[in-house]
Amino acid sequence: MARAVSSRAKVGYTVAAWIVALLIFFPILYTIITSLKSEQEAIAGFDLIPSFTLESFRAVQTQNDYWKPFTNSVILSLGSTLLALIVAIPAAWAMAFSPTKRTKDILMWMLSTKMMPAVAVLVPIYLIFLRTGLMDTRIGLTVMLMLINLPIVVWMLYTYFREIPGEILEAARMDGATLRDEIVHVLTPMAVPGIASTLLLNVILAWNEAFWTIQLTTTNAAPLSAFIASFSSPQGLFWAKLSAASVLAIAPILILGWFSQKQLVRGLTFGAVK
Amino acid sequence: MATRQTASLARLMRAPAIILLLIWMIVPLGMTLYYSFLNYNLLNPAGTSWAGWFNYRYFYTDPAFFDAIRNTLVLVLGVLVITVVGGIAIALLIDKPIWGQGIVRILIISPFFVMPPVAALIWKNMIMHPSYGVFADLAQVLGMQPVDWFAQFPLTSIIVIVAWQWLPFATLILLTSLQSLDGEQMEAAEMDGASALSRFIHLTLPHMARAITVVILIQTIFLLGIYAEILVTTNGGPGNASTNLTYLIYRAARLNFDIGGAAAGGIIAVILANLVAIFLMRAVGKNLD
Known part of the structure; x- marks a missing residue:
């Protein structure tokens, strides 16, 4: 050789x-x-x-x-990811299985919201949080993290769903499967690995987020990223x-991360590199 | 093939995500734009008035603004050069047949999973601290004077930290691309007597071009927003020596309570990010068809 x-x-x-x-x-x-x-x-x-x-x-x-910020990190990263999945799965599903002429534009537009620098909306978000009493609450921060990562979640799911062959659906329909059968017995089992990968990567991203967590928390809702940043003074x-x-x-996320190398490449390049 | 029923169902399924992102995009950005034309300080909210272009002029003529723009560019470019060149080199190395490749990959990818405040604190205290850091110990062994990195080379120190965090990302993406390189083509070139260097320049590099572009663009988006690393290490100082645009706006909003000024800075940041984004969208968009 x-x-x-x-x-x-x-x-x-x-x-x-x-x-x-x-x-x-x-x-x-x-x-x-x-x-x-x-x-x-x-x-x-x-x-x-x-x-x-x-x-x-x-x-x-x-x-x-230590356990308070740790618990907050778990709640925030899992909560925001699950919330994002609930919104994103139907959207990605619809775009992958019944695309329209505008689907591509919608996807690109979603991606573009990810390009908005966080600091550009610091002022309004900070003021909204102050005035509505969302400051330093887990619910407020969970929604923030969900919105930040929603475009990546939709994109990742979309690239996974798109790989599910459409012929399988047609075959199922020919066999007389209803829409419900299609979803429960055909598509869901094929979609689970993609959803799991998306969940994994997003938990990592949310766990490590360190701009909004520092801006929008003080003590009650502060996750580990904000907690550690408060030790900047010697x-x-x-x-x-x-x-x-x-x-x-870092230990929990480091270990999760080792299992998600492939998904990382795919998720963070929006499917451009596989 | 979609019937009318599934088409309207699909619309219904798409709607929540689209509406949420639409609100997320329009409302805060609209508010930022509005605030950027106000004299609005949180310390004196009663004195709020229409400012016209004052905030933009103020931001534009402030020497700190130009320092921040310069630092932002140096930070982004510095990290990009280190991570892309280093990433190519490391990807080429670990793509070779080596023992323990799985473990090597895990070790190399690890820094990417370290949250920014921890990464900054590790480097600040463990590695670069002028009396207790590893660099100081090393300097002592070599008989040199330990360097106070964050005081003497603040921006360089931050570039080192951020490059350490992003080198794994670049390496991983470039490695993924490298592994899809056609082996037979390589063999053919090798049999024709092409040198390793010319194989790299004429086969490997063009093959990786797309991945390199993606690495550069995605990193740029994140690098423009570097914040926690600065907050934890130098606080933007000494003076403005390590203040980037993100940190400058943060300081205006949170430390000077200058809502109008921070909003004007935010709009400038949006314009900068958009310039980058346009290129990224083109590169990624090609993949959709």
Whole structure:
């Protein structure tokens, strides 16, 4: 085979790739290591071997009431994603299975709403939230995050639904299936993987959102992104505790993210790269 | 094939999403436009009056505005160059046969899933801190003076952080594109004696062109809105050295309570983003047909 690579070359590529990968991952790795150190160790200079103490994790949870922002993050990211799916599934479905001449224009227009810089509507949204009492409420922020991600959700679902072959529907109709049968027995099973991928990616995006969460919350509804941002002053947390809080904030989404690499490419490029 | 019944059902199914996005697009933007013509300060709401073009003129003649535009451009371009060049290089490397490719991919993609405030704090405290950071330790080992990164090179430091967050995205997209490259064509070129460099320039790069365009455009949309990384590290300072347009508008609205001025800045941001968006829509639109 012409493309067979000598094992010496493979060793070389492997070493180079691992060095690059470890360098890129290093800041995360070092944060994990520091979170397992005591405060004295954490500022004692470079050391990759921690004492494996969990005191920082305990301290973050007792002193800083970590579970409140964590719960908020879960509620906001799941809530906004589910809300978006409820609105987007019918829309994407209709556009994929009974497209009209304007479907393409509608999709492009939806995409264009995603291009609007958040800061451009900061003033009105902030004032609306202040005056309607939505400020620092989970419901207000859930709706915001839902609106922000709705175009991506519609787009992702659309690209998945469009791949479901239309002939299957026709075959089902020939067999006398009603519209209800079509939806429940034919389309839904084929659509579930696409919906699951969309859900996964959107939970990640909503979890990591850090503009509106910081602008529109103070204490009650603040998710982890706003909670962590409040430690920007050096007095806020000590090194090991800051690391522990960071690890707790990113661990769930990091693990979800590892499972969603493919969907990420597809979702964030609006199907332009698959 | 759609009957009239399914057509009207389809309309009904589309309606909620369209109406929601229509409201989301028109109402706040309309309000921003309206506010941008008002003298409106939250500290003195009773003194609100019509301002005409004053807010725009004020924004336009403020030296901070030009600093912010310049910083925005430097930030976007700096990150784009690092992520695209780095992304191509890393994608080419991990596309090669290597042991543990799955784990390597996972390690490389990870920074993308780190939320912006955490990414900023990790770099600020763990890596770039002048006394406790890894860079400072490294400088000490090499016998050099540790650098106070955020004081001396604020914008560069932020570029490094943001590039670290987006390098995985660029790498992943470019890798995906690379993997769809026709292997046989490559082999043929190789047998014809084309060098690795000329294969890269004449086959690989044209094949990746579309993915590179998409990476550039999508990142630009997000990079224009960089906010949390600045808030957590430099607060836009020292002076305006690391203030981008997003941060400038945030400061006008939330710290100076200048609703009119912030709204005018917002409209300018919309115009800038739209220039980029037009190109993105064209690139993505081609894929629909």
